Amino acid sequence: MTQTKFDVPVSVGLTAFAACSARAVEGSRPDRLMEDPFAAAFIHGAKLDTGLPLTVGEVDQESMLSSRFAGVRTRVFDDFLREAVDDGADQVVILAAGLDARAFRMPWTGGIDVYEVDHPDVLDFKDAVLGDLGAEPPCRRHVVRADLAGDWGSALAAAGFDPRRRTAWTAEGLLPYLGAREEGHLLRTIGARSLPGSRVCLEYMPPDVVATFRDHPRLEATSDTLGVPIREMWNAEPREDTAGLLRASGWRVGFRSLGDCALSLGTPLGDEFATPGDDFTDGMARCGYLTGELTR
Numbered sequence: 001m002t003q004t005k006f007d008v009p010v011s012v013g014l015t016a017f018a019a020c021s022a023r024a025v026e027g028s029r030p031d032r033l034m035e036d037p038f039a040a041a042f043i044h045g046a047k048l049d050t051g052l053p054l055t056v057g058e059v060d061q062e063s064m065l066s067s068r069f070a071g072v073r074t075r076v077f078d079d080f081l082r083e084a085v086d087d088g089a090d091q092v093v094i095l096a097a098g099l100d101a102r103a104f105r106m107p108w109t110g111g112i113d114v115y116e117v118d119h120p121d122v123l124d125f126k127d128a129v130l131g132d133l134g135a136e137p138p139c140r141r142h143v144v145r146a147d148l149a150g151d152w153g154s155a156l157a158a159a160g161f162d163p164r165r166r167t168a169w170t171a172e173g174l175l176p177y178l179g180a181r182e183e184g185h186l187l188r189t190i191g192a193r194s195l196p197g198s199r200v201c202l203e204y205m206p207p208d209v210v211a212t213f214r215d216h217p218r219l220e221a222t223s224d225t226l227g228v229p230i231r232e233m234w235n236a237e238p239r240e241d242t243a244g245l246l247r248a249s250g251w252r253v254g255f256r257s258l259g260d261c262a263l264s265l266g267t268p269l270g271d272e273f274a275t276p277g278d279d280f281t282d283g284m285a286r287c288g289y290l291t292g293e294l295t296r
């Protein structure tokens, strides 16, 4: 385990640490859905003022919920990528990669290129820790330091991305941070660089649910722990329906709710998440994962 401490990102990049901590906690549960051997190293390697939990013994019921949520979504995105690559995608783009260690922990074969896009300070921190660990990915990993609200398509191209190859795109824990215009820009950029047969998986939260969650004590608690106002970073402005935008650009779209995904993993969220009628539980039921395959 690395002992060296590195400077952490500022602002929105700090949210990657909450997701990472939730993965570490989930991986320590006896009934875990996934394990991320890098999650604890990232938290250990961070010059953070607050201690983020790494094991199930350190957390309260609220954090148990976050860990299970992280467990389900990690499995959903892992399975999506595995399937997309099995079906012929040989290029992966992880948008808002944060401290996602898929490039290192998934069993990539056959010379897959994996692109990780995020803010420079997040990827600088990540690479400092990975360098300290001497970690080597079983893929060709490309780090793309870019703002997803800007011209990240050019940065991706400069890193070697080839739009003539079939691509699997993911955005996990990203859309609530984007405004309507930025989300449209993201989807157009993906579409313009995708060959038929390319696939996309987006974690989806309806804007009215983003608005409800922004004011929820659960999000406030995470903001307090990290010392960043996540409430101000989440964008609930009305926007065109994400699935509709994808469909209009030629993607065949599917949606699975978080609850359905949890159920199919054998861990119904009922016991841990549900207080029927509570606005958090009701909102959660409408969140999930949009997938698309480009058919045009």
Ligand SMILES: C[S@@+](CC[C@H](N)C(=O)[O-])C[C@H]1O[C@@H](n2cnc3c(N)ncnc32)[C@H](O)[C@@H]1O
Pocket (backbone or CB within 6 Å): 012, 013, 014, 015, 016, 019, 020, 095, 096, 097, 098, 099, 100, 117, 118, 119, 122, 146, 147, 148, 149, 171, 172, 173, 174, 177
């Ligand atoms: C909640 S974290 C999720 C990270 C990772 N996908 C995961 O699930 O562990 C949100 C991530 O989105 C990134 N992000 C948000 N807005 C961004 C933008 N405009 N450009 C680049 N990255 C952005 C943050 O830096 C952060 O790493």
